[in-house]
Amino acid sequence: MANTPHGGVLKDLLARDAPIRDQLLKESDTLQDISLTERQLCDLELILNGGFSPLEGFMNEKDYNGVVDDLRLADGSLFSIPITLDVSAEEVKTLDIAPGKRYTLRDFRDDSPLAIITIDDVYKPNKDVEAKKVFRGDPEHPAVRYLYNTAKEYYLGGKVQAINRLNHYDYAGLRYTPAELRAEFNKLGWQKVVAFQTRNPMHRAHRELTVRAARSRQANVLIHPVVGLTKPGDIDHYTRVRVYKALLPRYPNGMALLSLLPLAMRMAGDREAVWHAIIRKNYGASHFIVGRDHAGPGKNSQGVDFYGPYDAQVLVEKYRDELGIEVVPFQMMTYLPDKDEYAPKDEVPEGVKTLDISGTELRRRLKLGLAIPEWFSYPEVVKVLRESHPPRAQQGFTLFLTGYHNSGKDSIARALQVTLNQQSGRTVSLLLGETVRSELSSELGFSREDRHKNIQRIAFVASELTRSGAAVIASPIAPLEESRQVARETVEKAGGNFILVHVATPLEYAEKTDRKGVYARARAGEIKGFTGVDDVYEAPTNADIVVDAETTDVRTIVHQIVLLLESQGYFGN
Known part of the structure; x- marks a missing residue:
């Protein structure tokens, strides 16, 4: 070649x-x-x-x-x-x-x-x-x-x-090496190949822009998605590959080929674009589409984009001769409803009606089960996305209750379990603090490190159950902000929803109503490292709901939490 x-x-x-x-x-x-x-x-x-x-x-x-x-x-x-x-x-x-x-x-x-x-x-x-x-x-x-x-x-x-190739048990037939892909291009007689980099699902606009890019250069299309490490929070590659496979028949016969790239992205903007161009050249592409804000990770600590919208295109152009691969600028496509077609935004005359759906709006529609029009995405693509991202009413979630010992959180958790079993239609799992301590963390003490490890274990179990669509109710004391944040991240990374409930019953009331005398033993020095007595409780500042068992009965608190879940779409009509 x-x-x-x-x-x-x-x-x-x-x-x-x-x-x-x-x-x-x-x-x-x-x-x-x-x-x-x-x-x-x-x-x-x-x-x-x-x-x-x-x-x-x-x-x-x-x-x-x-x-x-x-x-x-x-x-x-x-x-x-x-x-x-x-x-x-x-x-x-x-x-x-x-x-x-x-x-x-x-x-x-x-x-x-x-x-x-x-x-x-x-x-x-x-x-x-x-x-x-x-x-x-x-x-x-x-x-x-x-x-x-x-x-x-x-x-x-x-x-x-x-010594050996890496073992991949998923999509083995789509994992071409550069030598294999070059041989495939040669077999197909492809002389010009436009590579398209993506870490997101593809919709009708992406199909249109890649077809335009290929036709304008009398080339074929290599859909070359990253399936290694991408930006935290991205849609998993299993879902994305199913989307790409569903989209492939929508290309003109013989125009496009799908191959997976096992790349660990750095989200390095303009430098990453040069890197991506080098990689695609090695895989045999002659052209490479560089997008607006290519490989940008979003906004920085000042709320400004890390990279300028065209930084990547400028840097790749600077090294064009050395790279030896032609850069194709990514065109922002928009839908023209009166013509039922897509066109580059910068070519649409002023006053012509256009339609667009942002990534945020698409996620909202998926989350709520709302319609996604065929002008935006093909039905077979939407079907795949809905399978992997069901509406809120079908998603699992973790209710994480934190508060002092005897704050009422365990009573609230048990009542919530009964209520959710009655009306949610989900499997409901209850992880009481004392139960977890005896069953999962019996060897742990109450040092800061052991407390953190205990919460990590709870979070792991909760994340796996939530991932499978269950409702999880966890009620550890969880006195450390760092541990609660890790728990949230663990559940959300697994694709679940995390609701933090601060049972803000005052320490004085929890101690006064302690019929088992645990606080008294801690005050007497018989129990060391007891939260609220000789160990700290870091009250959360980011709770999704705050309740107080001193001023509100359990039935009312449960009702408040259920209303919150209903308002966020966790229960169907």
Whole structure:
């Protein structure tokens, strides 16, 4: 094919002879292991299959510094995102990691050996410089948060030798390597290929813009969605791939092909656009659609977009000659109801009626079960989205009650269980604080760390039940704001809904009505670390509802909570 890889040669490390890989497999059993995280696995896969050509391993310090400072590898090649293997100081010491030594890189999920790395160097990056130059430094940027909160202290540089391909049990037939995709293009006789990057579902407007882009350049379309790590909160890739497969027959016969990209996005805006162009060039594309605010993560800590709307297009254009791939500007499409067709917004005459549905509005309609018109999306696409995102009345949720011991939260929780069983039609699960302590966390004490771990366990169980459509009622004391926030994030990350109920019954009343005498024992020093006596309770400031069992009876409180659930659409008509 005429579309040469970045750097001139596809670094397909998987193409080496089987006997050599067999020797490496035997050697891997004699070496110490480095277990790779999910992001590192995504990076390694694209190193091994040539998607990151000309890289043949994780960046050493010279390559890393060159990319961070000037978008250049040490040999001068254009590359815009640092590809690094981070390890902790403890791992460096325990594994005695040093230049020249070899280690087996293993998949954390099944411990399978994937490659052997020969260490070039072990270096401590300047994360402040990386955050500022690569991601513009704002603390709200997801890659900056990852850099400071997740990435370890040291980076390892070195070339890798492939042992095995990564195991994927989903959509195996759609996971082409660059070499395989190039061979497929050659088989089909495709000389010009327009690649379309996406991490979202596709609708009719996306189909129209890709068809226009292909026809204007006498090319075919490669739908190349990211199925590695994307922006937190994005729709899961299983749903998205079902959408892409449903959409594919809507293209003119033979125009489009779907292939999945196992990329861990950094949401790095203009730098990411250059990176994406390099990757698509390696996969054999001749053209690449760069969108408005391409790979932007939204708004920063000042409420302003991280990147300008056309920053990505400007930077890719700057390096156009080196990239060797033609950039196709993403056209914003709008629907013309009088003609029943889509057109680029900037080509619509003033005064002509247009219709649009924003992503926010689409999510609202899905959530509430409202109609989604066929002019916006095809029925087969909407069907997939509704299957994965049922309306609120069919979604699970977690009611998380927090308050002092004997605040009335357990009585409220039990009454809620009965009420929801009566009217919701969902499975209802009750996780009382004392029950969880005895069944799930019997070995834990009441230190800050153990309290946090206990709430994490509750959140995990709640998230799994909520994901399956159940109503979960949890009523731990949960005195720490950090733990409650983690619980919310855990449930919401699993696709569930989280409602925080602060049972704000005063401590004095809870203690006065304590017939079991637990507070008295704590005051006497018989119980240590007791919330409200010799341990802190951090009252929530972000509760969805606040109730008080001193001034309001349980029946009324339950009614208030049910009214809140009804107002948010959790019960059908």
